[in-house]
Amino acid sequence: MNTTPVSPVSAPAPLNVAVILGSNRTGRFGPVIADWFLGRAARHPGIETDLVDVAEADLPTALSFSPGPEEASRLEAVSTRLAAADAFVVITPEYNHSFPAPLKNLIDWHREEWQAKPVAFVSYGGVSGGLRAVEQLRQVFAEQHTVTVRDTVSFHNAGALFDDEGRHRDPADADAAAKTMLDQLVWWGTALRDARILRPYGG
Secondary structure (H helix, E strand, C coil), X not given: CCCCCCCCCCCCCCXXXXXXXXXXXCCCCHHHHHHHHHHHHHHCCCEEEEEEEHHHXXXXXXXXXXXXXXXXXXXXXXXXXXXXXXXXEEEEECECCXXXXXXXXXXXXXXXXXXXXXXXXXXXXXXXXXXXHHXXXXXXXXXXXXXXXXXXXXXXCHHHCXXXXXXXXXXXXXXHHHXXXXXXXXXXXHHHXXXXXXXXXXX
């Protein structure tokens, strides 16, 4: 009989998830959605979040291989946070069947920061719930060598779903969707983090 003690398996380090608020529109509803999501993420074991707001980032709109000192400083402040992330959640509205220009700008300023990491989506809008924006984002992020999580959280006619204090009026279904999405994100995020440690990605 083998009496060799079995070493306990240590819990993996928390997953660092960058939550990207993708709209800078005046009067935007995005902060309500972001606050709701961050509250759900805080309940989920195994993750830590960092909110990256495109309005605060204020990245230059003209892409350049050699940005000036001020632009480079603003870019570095965001790039460092994206590089440190193990996974991403993108919060996006839908504008004219697509996603906001500042979000595309944030994506296009970066490359290695996205690679071999998972991306999940929380969308909001009118009758479509922002899902047409998500479908386009999946194509964009595929070009950045990411893995997009299958399940999403979407808010149809979002303004009517929350009260004046930003609380969801009937949160059961949305809470369940968030848990499913975060479970998938943690699985992919942990697996890809381990894979990058064993073998750096060469995309």
